[in-house]
Amino acid sequence: MELQEISWKEGIQLSEKIKTAVVPISACEQHGAHLPLGTDFFILDCVQQALKMDLGVDYPVFFLPIIPVGKSPEHLNYFGTISFSLSTIAAVMKDICSSLAKHGIKNIVFLNSHGGNSDLLKSISFDIRADYDVFLYCINILGEEIWDSAFVNGLFPEVSYPEIHAGSLETSVIAYFRPDLIRTVPGPFTPKKEFLSVPFGWRTEDLSEDGTIGDPTFYSVEAGRKAVQYAVKKLHQIFDFITAEGSDLSRG
DSSP, rough: OOOOGSSSSHHHHTTTTTTTTEEEOBOOOOTTTBBBBTTHHHHHHHHHHHHHHHHHHSSSEEEEEOOBBBBBBBTTTSEEEEOOOOHHHHHHHHHHHHHHHHHHHEEEEEEOOHHHHHHHHHHHHHHHHHHHHHHHEEEEEETTTTOOOOHHHHHHHTSSSOBSSSHHHHHHHHHHHGGGGGGOOSSSSOOOSOOSOOOOOHHHHOOOOOSSSGGGGGOHHHHHHHHHHHHHHHHHHHHHHHHTOSSSGGGG
């Protein structure tokens, strides 16, 4: 159910049975020389479209429009990157949740396609829970909760460097969904610095010459198709749990 496609009167009737809303957020940032600035947006759009088809028209979820900008300070030295500040994203997401809660929504899913948004969304979810009495679920489709390392390693066994940014996974999904947007894919990736296993503050140019942080050379349309199918299957299972009778803990 697309929230922006219904009238407010239809919304009142639907809200009697639909208590879950999805707030999708992506980013507008450089993705190397071979992928578009809107890569995260297009990946989220692709997965969402496939998910909606899989869920069916009567599935009890409202989908809000995709927020096309996220928190991307690490990429700001590359043309076209647009970044919200931490306080801006927190305020926007809280305002959206406040509005949804006012109209009876009990479960809100932050469906995210940019790793730079993840920690912030998880953090503010506790404040939103306390302030508006709604349950928050934070899903990063590029993270372990959806495209887990076992799946990615199985899809690209030749890749040795972590799939941080614009690597074979993201390139494959764009090749599957929007092949017209792919430019010449660079050769094997040589990192300027190893990516540590502990969190650290970095800028893209610390790790890469051209903005790619990963090896895109093993991408394929088939890998993109498998990745989307895998994501949809896992997301459907998660949504079934969230929307199931009794999943709203305030009733139990």
